[in-house]
Amino acid sequence: MSTSALSWIEPILERFERPLIQYAASIAGNGEAARDVVQDTFLRLAQHGPIEPERLAAWLYTVCRNRAIDIRRKENRIIAMNDEHQELTSHEPTPAARLEAKENKACLSRLLARLPENQREVLRLRFQCDLSYREISAITQLGEGNVGFLIHTGIKTLRQLWPHLLEVTK
Amino acid sequence: MNLDDPKLTAYALGEFTGEERQAIEAALRDDPEARAFVEETASFSQLLCEEFHAETPQASLAPAQRSEVFEQARNAGRTVSFNRSLFMGWALRIAALAVLGAAIVQLFAPSHRRKPGQPPQDALALLPAEESNAVALAPAKEQNTLALAATDESLKQIAPLAAAPKPAELAGYDADGTATISLSTSNQLLAANAEKKSVGSDFSRQDLAKSDAMAVVAGNSADGSPLQKPMGGAFQSVPSSTASVSTSQTNAFQSNAGQTGVLQDNIAQNGVLQSNNSLNLTANQSNTVVWRLQQQNFANNDTLNLTTRSENGAVAASPAPSVNGPADGKELSRARSLHPVVTKSQTQYAYADQAASNRIGDSKDSATKSADKSAEGKLAEAAPAPALKKTAGTETESQKMETASHTLAGSNTYTGTTTVSGGALALRGGMGDIANEKLDADVRTAQTSPLPGASSTPSDPSATSAPGSPSAPAAATILAKAAPSKGNALAGSGKKQGKGTGARREFASDAVVAKAKAPTEDKPAATEQKFVTITQSADGTAGVKSPGRVAWSSDLTLTQAIAGAGGLGWREPREIVILRGDTKIVAHPPLIQKGAEPDPKLQPGDIIKLP
Numbered sequence: 001m002s003t004s005a006l007s008w009i010e011p012i013l014e015r016f017e018r019p020l021i022q023y024a025a026s027i028a029g030n031g032e033a034a035r036d037v038v039q040d041t042f043l044r045l046a047q048h049g050p051i052e053p054e055r056l057a058a059w060l061y062t063v064c065r066n067r068a069i070d071i072r073r074k075e076n077r078i079i080a081m082n083d084e085h086q087e088l089t090s091h092e093p094t095p096a097a098r099l100e101a102k103e104n105k106a107c108l109s110r111l112l113a114r115l116p117e118n119q120r121e122v123l124r125l126r127f128q129c130d131l132s133y134r135e136i137s138a139i140t141q142l143g144e145g146n147v148g149f150l151i152h153t154g155i156k157t158l159r160q161l162w163p164h165l166l167e168v169t170k
Numbered sequence: 171m172n173l174d175d176p177k178l179t180a181y182a183l184g185e186f187t188g189e190e191r192q193a194i195e196a197a198l199r200d201d202p203e204a205r206a207f208v209e210e211t212a213s214f215s216q217l218l219c220e221e222f223h224a225e226t227p228q229a230s231l232a233p234a235q236r237s238e239v240f241e242q243a244r245n246a247g248r249t250v251s252f253n254r255s256l257f258m259g260w261a262l263r264i265a266a267l268a269v270l271g272a273a274i275v276q277l278f279a280p281s282h283r284r285k286p287g288q289p290p291q292d293a294l295a296l297l298p299a300e301e302s303n304a305v306a307l308a309p310a311k312e313q314n315t316l317a318l319a320a321t322d323e324s325l326k327q328i329a330p331l332a333a334a335p336k337p338a339e340l341a342g343y344d345a346d347g348t349a350t351i352s353l354s355t356s357n358q359l360l361a362a363n364a365e366k367k368s369v370g371s372d373f374s375r376q377d378l379a380k381s382d383a384m385a386v387v388a389g390n391s392a393d394g395s396p397l398q399k400p401m402g403g404a405f406q407s408v409p410s411s412t413a414s415v416s417t418s419q420t421n422a423f424q425s426n427a428g429q430t431g432v433l434q435d436n437i438a439q440n441g442v443l444q445s446n447n448s449l450n451l452t453a454n455q456s457n458t459v460v461w462r463l464q465q466q467n468f469a470n471n472d473t474l475n476l477t478t479r480s481e482n483g484a485v486a487a488s489p490a491p492s493v494n495g496p497a498d499g500k501e502l503s504r505a506r507s508l509h510p511v512v513t514k515s516q517t518q519y520a521y522a523d524q525a526a527s528n529r530i531g532d533s534k535d536s537a538t539k540s541a542d543k544s545a546e547g548k549l550a551e552a553a554p555a556p557a558l559k560k561t562a563g564t565e566t567e568s569q570k571m572e573t574a575s576h577t578l579a580g581s582n583t584y585t586g587t588t589t590v591s592g593g594a595l596a597l598r599g600g601m602g603d604i605a606n607e608k609l610d611a612d613v614r615t616a617q618t619s620p621l622p623g624a625s626s627t628p629s630d631p632s633a634t635s636a637p638g639s640p641s642a643p644a645a646a647t648i649l650a651k652a653a654p655s656k657g658n659a660l661a662g663s664g665k666k667q668g669k670g671t672g673a674r675r676e677f678a679s680d681a682v683v684a685k686a687k688a689p690t691e692d693k694p695a696a697t698e699q700k701f702v703t704i705t706q707s708a709d710g711t712a713g714v715k716s717p718g719r720v721a722w723s724s725d726l727t728l729t730q731a732i733a734g735a736g737g738l739g740w741r742e743p744r745e746i747v748i749l750r751g752d753t754k755i756v757a758h759p760p761l762i763q764k765g766a767e768p769d770p771k772l773q774p775g776d777i778i779k780l781p
Binding site: 013 | 174176177178179180183185210211214215218219221222223229230231232235236238239240242243
């Protein structure tokens with residue numbers, strides 16, 4: 001392994017690896033699949049070569065997002081078949097119920113679940129990935145004004161729900 | 171500042187720099203409420219940031235995965251035969267097919283079904299929670315009619331109208347059928363640019379097409395702004411169709427100028443209706459509406475009904491709509507104008523013939539004028555110039571389809587030349603109200619210049635006519651019916667243009683010259699002596715002793731006239747003919763003597779023909 005190769009990609013990997021995995025997991029929903037998505041993202045970066053620092057974050061998240069959406073779309077097709085199968089054979093609590101029970105422990109997750117998906121995504125990109133409105137706009141293909149609106153609306157909703165939820169969970 | 175402005179949130183998150191940031195900071199200096207909002211938003215955002223980062227798992231790529239990445243980076247640029255990404259893509263596809271195949275096998279192989287207690291597949295947990303309505307939100311970018319109708323709070327928030335139907339799409343959904351957008355009460359529609367917009371704004375350029383209907387229900391403005399432009403743009407209708415706009419209950423429509431009233435400039439402006447259309451505009455209850463229909467074209471058989479049902483609001487119709495007739499405008503029946511018919515609770519406009527250039531006497535025309543309209547038209551189809559020209563006063567004009575009458579009321583003034591070429595001109599009421607400085611001269615002229623081709627037959631005996639002048643059959647008859655207490659004088663001055671039947675009488679100065687006089691029954695003028703004429707056949711077997719003229723009086727009967735002529739001869743005729751103009755009256759002396767038939771009263775100029 002050449003030193004030059006490591007010199008340019010290793011710090012990028014160190015910086016973006018975990019945020020990308022978290023972001024990919026929010027879309028693909030599966031930790032293992034999210035790691036595969038992020039690995040594929042870095043493989044593409046390695047093949048592409050170095051990217052200007054100001055464009056790097058948007059590039060990585062865009063590739064990661066597209067790959068995660070592909071994975072989710074393919075997974076959902078299989079899920080649909082399994083869902084049908086389960087209705088015939090299983091009497092266990094539904095996965096959604098299991099997920100809800102698990103989410104009861106996570107205040108933020110519960111709140112986010114109440115938001116529409118596009119609001120969830122831009123909030124995550126803004127507060128978890130520390131991206132600017134412009135970068136989020138480039139990644140999601142939404143207008144910058146629309147991004148601002150979604151973040152504004154999302155924060156407003158969370159602010160309204162947050163005290164109530166904290167009170168309920170006490 | 172508006173606390174619902176996303177710019178405040180963006181500022182709190184440090185999105186602005188330079189002049190934009192300075193502008194917001196300047197605005198915040200004078201707005202403590204906005205400053206507090208920014209501080210709270212920044213504080214809450216910091217909390218969110220911490221929560222998100224705390225949520226981040228400590229997951230990372232496996233060592234093998236990292237090694238692959240480094241290997242790829244090392245080989246980049248010198249390995250072109252192996253496309254890692256392509257390989258991964260195919261690998262994923264193959265993996266997906268494998269999973270799909272496994273699912274199919276599982277479906278058809280009961281032995282491979284998941285057993286009770288076996289944990290479900292992870293992927294199933296990825297389905298959206300039932301309450302999240304993610305499925306409903308998914309298509310919102312294209313046609314979010316569903317989102318608009320939703321009552322769920324989260325849907326109303328997401329529904330904003332990045333996703334709203336585009337202005338031009340209403341008819342586009344189903345151009346051949348019925349497209350309806352119905353907004354229920356209290357929907358909050360938000361625009362994509364984060365500015366709250368009223369419902370109507372999103373449809374401001376909507377063109378309604380065949381059979382489309384748009385209903386705007388009250389209360390659809392959560393932010394309190396009024397609905398604006400409920401339907402802008404051109405109203406387009408196709409032949410033989412009906413389109414309507416209705417609003418109900420306490421909607422306040424405002425014009426761009428902020429004036430009261432509103433379905434203006436947006437609904438019926440520059441529209442074109444073709445034949446057999448019906449445009450119905452209705453505003454119900456408590457609306458204050460000013461109808462303004464400008465440059466609207468109507469054609470044959472089109473109707474326009476503006477109805478304002480107002481229980482509490484005002485009914486206004488100002489200014490009078492300006493409506494163009496069809497382009498040709500050749501026929502009066504197509505020269506349209508609109509006139510209000512205000513009833514107790516409705517203001518309706520219905521077609522009437524245009525005030526100007528009406529033809530009166532043409533049975534196919536009809537005219538209904540409102541007050542204070544100028545009349546400049548022809549009293550006869552063949553008249554060469556406008557005849558009745560009204561310059562002041564009020565006028566009520568009514569022309570029926572068959573009788574073609576023209577009735578004037580109030581104080582009227584007419585100028586210009588009047589031509590009467592047919593029909594009957596009836597003057598009713600107190601003739602003393604008619605004044606003209608040239609009237610006396612005209613009367614004098616008339617006394618010495620009888621009008622051939624026209625006979626004046628006043629119902630009052632004080633009228634004057636030139637006796638004994640054989641004239642051509644009258645094409646126009648002037649009937650003057652004065653009030654009993656007043657006398658009438660009919661006269662005309664001007665040129666003779668009569669040519670036998672159908673001759674016209676043209677007044678040089680004023681159209682109809684008539685002047686009322688003081689009652690003259692007690693003092694009949696000496697020059698007003700009139701006669702009837704008795705003629706008989708050559709053999710005289712049934713004649714009178716002295717045929718010829720007999721002085722006429724108002725109570726002169728046939729029997730008295732015969733007696734005045736010396737009485738009948740030795741043989742009484744069975745019948746006597748009285749010629750009165752074109753009229754032929756037959757009397758029967760034997761029956762008159764027996765009282766079985768009335769003794770007919772004679773009129774000046776009557777000709778009594780004995781056999």
